[in-house]
Amino acid sequence: MTCLCFLCVSRDYDELSSIMAVCIAVIAKENYPLYIRSVPTQNELKFHYTVHTSLDVVEEKISSVGKALADQRELYLGLLYPTEDYKVYGYVTNSKVKFVIVVDSSNTSLRDNEIRSMFRKLHNSFTDVMCNPFYIPGDPIQSKAFDSMVSAMMVQAC
Amino acid sequence: MSRQSNRTSDSKKMNSELFTLTYGALVTQLCKDYENDEEVNKQLDKMGYNIGVRLIEDFLARSSVGRCHDFRETADVIAKVAFKMYLGVTPSVTNWSPAGDEFSLILESNPLVDFVELPDNHNNLVYSSLLCGVLRGSLEMVQMAVDVRFAQDTLRGDNVTEIRMKFIKRIEENLPAGDE
Amino acid sequence: MADEALFQFLHNEVIQYVYKSAENGEMENGRCITRLENMGFRVGQGLIERFTKDTARFKDELDIMKFICKDFWTSVFKKQIDNLRTNHQGIYVLQDNKFRLLNQLSAGKQYLEHAPKYLAFSCGLVRGGLSNLGVKSIVTAEVSVMPACKFQVMIQK
Numbered sequence: 001m002t003c004l005c006f007l008c009v010s011r012d013y014d015e016l017s018s019i020m021a022v023c024i025a026v027i028a029k030e031n032y033p034l035y036i037r038s039v040p041t042q043n044e045l046k047f048h049y050t051v052h053t054s055l056d057v058v059e060e061k062i063s064s065v066g067k068a069l070a071d072q073r074e075l076y077l078g079l080l081y082p083t084e085d086y087k088v089y090g091y092v093t094n095s096k097v098k099f100v101i102v103v104d105s106s107n108t109s110l111r112d113n114e115i116r117s118m119f120r121k122l123h124n125s126f127t128d129v130m131c132n133p134f135y136i137p138g139d140p141i142q143s144k145a146f147d148s149m150v151s152a153m154m155v156q157a158c
Numbered sequence: 159m160s161r162q163s164n165r166t167s168d169s170k171k172m173n174s175e176l177f178t179l180t181y182g183a184l185v186t187q188l189c190k191d192y193e194n195d196e197e198v199n200k201q202l203d204k205m206g207y208n209i210g211v212r213l214i215e216d217f218l219a220r221s222s223v224g225r226c227h228d229f230r231e232t233a234d235v236i237a238k239v240a241f242k243m244y245l246g247v248t249p250s251v252t253n254w255s256p257a258g259d260e261f262s263l264i265l266e267s268n269p270l271v272d273f274v275e276l277p278d279n280h281n282n283l284v285y286s287s288l289l290c291g292v293l294r295g296s297l298e299m300v301q302m303a304v305d306v307r308f309a310q311d312t313l314r315g316d317n318v319t320e321i322r323m324k325f326i327k328r329i330e331e332n333l334p335a336g337d338e
Numbered sequence: 339m340a341d342e343a344l345f346q347f348l349h350n351e352v353i354q355y356v357y358k359s360a361e362n363g364e365m366e367n368g369r370c371i372t373r374l375e376n377m378g379f380r381v382g383q384g385l386i387e388r389f390t391k392d393t394a395r396f397k398d399e400l401d402i403m404k405f406i407c408k409d410f411w412t413s414v415f416k417k418q419i420d421n422l423r424t425n426h427q428g429i430y431v432l433q434d435n436k437f438r439l440l441n442q443l444s445a446g447k448q449y450l451e452h453a454p455k456y457l458a459f460s461c462g463l464v465r466g467g468l469s470n471l472g473v474k475s476i477v478t479a480e481v482s483v484m485p486a487c488k489f490q491v492m493i494q495k
Contacts, residue, residue, distance in 0.1 A: 023462050075395060094471060095470045131183075131387065132275050133181075133182025176345055177341060183380050183381050205355060209348065216347075217341050245344075274392060
């Protein structure tokens, strides 16, 4: 056990300060999941529910008509809502695809620019998936490259 | 966030992305039209040939290369001028056969396969087969019959893409080139 | 630019392929046009995904159409749309006075009947791009005087 934990920490040596997600989801514009990965030791259904609930908040944030706020034009939506144990962050692409990142609340070294950077990586990889001619838009994402990128951002089970 | 992000470099990149994505759409269309990968490879090669016999004129008009005196010179022109001009990459020329009639082009990156991940059911697909046809067709127009094939392919797990080119024979000028 | 030439050659070859495989099968002209358009559609989806990765969120439909006319057209067709007209009820007409993909076609009137083949893929590009931005449309194009071309976008609600 101790041996495994050691591997977990030293693997991302240059990213020791990064946030690790407990759940990452990609939701199609029609609001069904294209990709959802959560830390295997947790109750997955709970995460699915959390992601599902967050979509309402996303809709609210992006459909505010008449608001002249500058940040309304941003793709990054920031903290959607905190729950007791988790913080949920959102991001919407211009193609109306939503990314949701769920982070453990106890992760105290939360930095906004780190979350933004995670979303950027997600967005870049998702764009690559869209440009894979063998990928049919709307299908679940099944890409090794995408999987690796997400793995690097997830809490590793020790 | 401004939309006017670095227009010139974006334009050039967009252009190669247009080509890459269009090629991808073609390959997937062929995969739908033909039952097996070998047929798709053949079609891509044929289409590449048709492009090659016309591309050579464009190439000769744009570049200032004169007649190549030997196969080595041809290899250099292909790698350093043609590939650079059309695909923006410069493969290295290596693995010459002792007779000097065969060489390899090693591409660290192949723009045709940007973003491509081959699904499991296409193990025999040589995705970039178009390139073989293009090279064969264009060289035929300058009186060289060559054989071109992929020896390594990053899409199939290799570290680099390797195109192997072999000189077969000189084509007599008065023979019309066969259009497939 | 040389790689522009490469795309043009590929585009032509794709058209030849679609029509040649129609000869062997039972496809008529309409089906070929549809096939080309569908290929363009998928490419348009990918292109727009890449291209709007770093832009701000669009305000409304007109904002999107302006983007198509300026940024998208410039990147894909090397110039902006020359004239955009709309009836403000979901119909947009985009005029390109020198459409890049018609270069290959000679200017004679007898070639006009072939123009739709050379426009189908581009119509798909636009429709695919719009679709991925959440705008459903029908895109058609016509050539009256070479090399000028009018694209008509009908937004579907």
